[in-house]
Amino acid sequence: MAITESHPRIKVEIICNGTALKEYDDDENDDSRDTVTRYIEAKSGEEFEVRHTLTKPYPDTAVLFVILLDGKWTRGSFMRPSSFHGQTTDMTVKGANTVIDEEWFLKKFCFSELTIDDSDLGLAGDELMKTLKEMGEIKVEAYAVKNLRDSHHGPRQATMTDLGTIPEKALKGRGTTHSTSLRAPTPVSKGTVLHYEYVDPDKKPFAIYKFKHRSRDALKSLMVIPRSLSPVPLEERDINTLNPEEMRELLKRQKEQEAARKVKLEVKRERPRGHNVPANGDDDDDEVSFVSAKRRKLTVIIDEDGMETIDLT
Structure with missing residues (x-):
């Protein structure tokens, strides 16, 4: 579970098939007291969910959790004081909401393997490198918010990036093997859209949780997990x-x-x-x-x- 040093009563996990994915430390990342970074293993085509858990004593305000996939805004969810019961309270986000012809749908999160070749970066190199900076990362930002009230607008639409084939040179040193994508929409019950105000006048998150997802082979090559030992004859x-x-x-x-x-x-x-x-x-x-x-x-x-x-x- 990912927990920041300054907010130990809030944790974020990535769930696959009902189980939290094993997390690995990122020794090369210099996290602050409000930021935590972990590596996780990604498997092509596997769906995942994001679970937020709060433990007593609860915060005095509502908390907005914003999920960014590959650097793109994907989903925002609230945990309000009215839902804080018992020793712990958790919420699981399975995907992004969308409205089609006034009907609500859910597009589930999943991992997708990148298509990589040995072509040249070309003229689009700088723009591509900027896009790839947060590729292969699930980021969750936590904000303290207040004055929540109903809105008559529909949910904000998720924006995903389809890069097509990526030159291997653009990924050198990153070990990036997967991106994230959304499944085809499936019908769900109508949700609620809320207006809110930030407690922090600068609208900055009070905690950030980063999950770098890589294939198992990539995690080994990055020395995040031990390489397989040669079998003894x-x-x-x-x-x-x-x-x-x-x-x-x-x-x-x-x-x-x-x-x-x-x-x-x-x-x-x-x-x-x-x-x-x-x-x-x-x-x-x-x-x-x-x-x-x-x-x-x-x-x-x-x-x-x-x-x-x-x-x-």
Whole structure:
């Protein structure tokens, strides 16, 4: 759960399939007392929700939570003092509201994998880099608000960015793999739109929660989560730790190695003795056979005194 240092009684979580996603620290980000940044794992096509939880003692004013996906305003939701009951109070936002022909619809949040190629940045490089600055991030801003009252206007429409294919160079060093998108609209009951006023005259949020979503491989490459360790060979593991399947595989390997050893020994036994040693000295028998040269006939010379001399040249 993401909790700021200055507001420990408010937490924000990203929910998938009813469970809060595991969060990882962003060691390179220098958060302030009012800001917290976490990494989470994104899976292509998976829907997600944003849950806000308040714990006693509750704030004195209503709280407006604004959700920005990839840097774009997507949804604003209120938690009012009239709803503060018990030890904790929470609210889950599943998507963005829209009105079509006076009928209310919900577009659920989901993760979408980016389409990346190796093309050049081109002339649109600067504009693209500006757009990508907050790509791959879910940001929740919390504001203290007052004087809430009904409005006759419809809900504010979410704006999403479709970048198409993105050059890999534009994402270098960011590890961004996913964007966020909205599902097709599904009918919901009519909601309420409220007017409000900011407690802070500068209209600044009192807390900011950032979630950088990346694929699991990207989280490993960024050293956010440990890389998978190489498996220890079966031959080097303690035999008591092997399961039945691993034990069968180990026995199979040992039989194959023993069969190969026996074949090698048979080949050595059948090889004829006295063969020449290859020029590179690669001989499995480690034996050397010498081939004798033919004895040449020596020349005998008899001088005039009858002495015999043997010519050794």
